[in-house]
Amino acid sequence: MLSFVYPSFNPVAVDLGVLKIHWYGIAYAVGILLAWRYCLWLIRRMPLNVSQKALSDYIPWVIFGIVLGGRLGIALFYNIDYYARHPLEIFYIWRPGMAFHGGLLGVVTATVWYCHRKKLPLLELADLLAASAPIGLFFGRCANFINGELWGRPTTVSWGMIFPRVDSFPRHPSQLYEAALEGVLLFVILHFTATRTDLRRRSPGFICGLFFSGYGCVRVFVECFREPDRHIGYLMGGTTLGQWLSLPLILAGIVFIVNARLHKSGFSSVPQKSSSHDVL
Numbered sequence: 001m002l003s004f005v006y007p008s009f010n011p012v013a014v015d016l017g018v019l020k021i022h023w024y025g026i027a028y029a030v031g032i033l034l035a036w037r038y039c040l041w042l043i044r045r046m047p048l049n050v051s052q053k054a055l056s057d058y059i060p061w062v063i064f065g066i067v068l069g070g071r072l073g074i075a076l077f078y079n080i081d082y083y084a085r086h087p088l089e090i091f092y093i094w095r096p097g098m099a100f101h102g103g104l105l106g107v108v109t110a111t112v113w114y115c116h117r118k119k120l121p122l123l124e125l126a127d128l129l130a131a132s133a134p135i136g137l138f139f140g141r142c143a144n145f146i147n148g149e150l151w152g153r154p155t156t157v158s159w160g161m162i163f164p165r166v167d168s169f170p171r172h173p174s175q176l177y178e179a180a181l182e183g184v185l186l187f188v189i190l191h192f193t194a195t196r197t198d199l200r201r202r203s204p205g206f207i208c209g210l211f212f213s214g215y216g217c218v219r220v221f222v223e224c225f226r227e228p229d230r231h232i233g234y235l236m237g238g239t240t241l242g243q244w245l246s247l248p249l250i251l252a253g254i255v256f257i258v259n260a261r262l263h264k265s266g267f268s269s270v271p272q273k274s275s276s277h278d279v280l
Contacts, residue, residue, distance in 0.1 A: 003160045003170035009146040024096070027143035031136030032063065038132045042194060049121045050128060058114050058125070065110030066103045067093055073102010077245060078229060096147070100137075100219075101245045123204035123260075130211035131194040137215075138183025145175035152177070152225045174226035181218045189214060209256025216249035 014021040036059055040052050074097040075083035075090045083090055111129065115122040144150045151163045152172025160170025194207055220243045228240045235241060 003158075003162055006148060006161050006163045008148065008164065011147045023146045024143040027139040028066075028136070031139035032059070032066075034139075035132035035135045038135060039128045042128060042131060045195065048124050048128075050125050054118060054120060055125075055128065057118075058111075061110040061114045062107055062129070065106035065108075067098075067106075069106015069109070070098035070100070070103035073099030073105065077102060077241065078232065096149075100140075101249075104249075121204070123208065127194070127204060127207040130208040131190045133211055133215075134183050134187035134190060138179050138187070141175050141179035141183060145173065145179070150175055150178075151227055153227050155225075171227070172225040174222060177222050177225060178218075181222060182215060186211070186214050186218065203260040205256045206260035209253045209258075209260060211253070212249045212256060213253025216246040216253060219243070219246040220250075 009023070011022055011024065012020050013023045013026055036056070039055055043050060043052055043055065068091075071090050071093060075087075077099055089095070107129070111125060112122060114120070115125055148163060148165060151161075151166055152174035154160075154169045155172045156170070157172070159173070161173045162168060162170055190207060190211060193210060223240045223242045223246075226240070226242070228234055228242075232241055235244065
């Protein structure tokens with residue numbers, strides 16, 4: 001049976017002694033940077049009440065939401081017993097461990113708060129973020145692969161990969177499945193939707209709903225090939241915690257999509273002129 005052996009990448013990209021730069025950190029930085037640039041490109045293409053400056057000022061908020069939400073998600077969803085005994089370690093952001101669903105809740109909270117303070121249309125900013133989110137997901141899943149974590153279940157397929165730190169059995173490279181589906185495929189779908197004039201002008205919230213439901217469906221599917229966390233294992237009917245956490249996303253996405261199609265009030269803005277404060 002043909003199989004590949006995991007190449008055992010060094011998770012540290014640059015080692016300067018007292019300072020170590022991990023591939024995971026680089027993936028987050030590159031993902032956020034490219035997502036920001038993509039959102040700026042979308043703003044230049046469509047009439048929105050979210051200016052380039054408002055988007056750029058929002059970036060620290062979204063970083064804070066991702067990091068804090070991701071750490072809280074790990075604690076609450078995946079290892080509550082340990083972090084209940086060591087609550088301060090939740091804020092040890094230099095340690096590995098981030099949960100997507102927690103990070104998403106952090107971003108949602110930060111976005112709602114930012115839009116409230118700046119008097120910005122929430123659904124317009126949410127659509128921008130949703131369209132760019134797969135970029136960050138792609139790089140994040142590639143970092144999971146480099147770190148040799150979140151491996152798949154044993155398999156007999158010809159592209160199975162042996163992760164020596166786990167065992168000697170070929171497994172699904174589920175990190176690459178997620179990079180391809182959550183990252184590439186979902187980005188193509190959302191990009192096509194975001195650049196269609198009729199949808200972007202008449203249905204605010206549609207792209208956000210499509211991202212929620214699309215990610216949820218992809219995650220439920222990929223979890224069928226991904227090994228669940230050992231301290232959690234399989235749940236009712238052979239399901240996983242990741243699948244259960246994704247079901248509310250699918251339902252929320254459907255609600256957003258239906259609401260957007262039933263209330264085509266449109267974006268109330270007209271193309272804004274660039275100012276000297278806009279980021280190009």
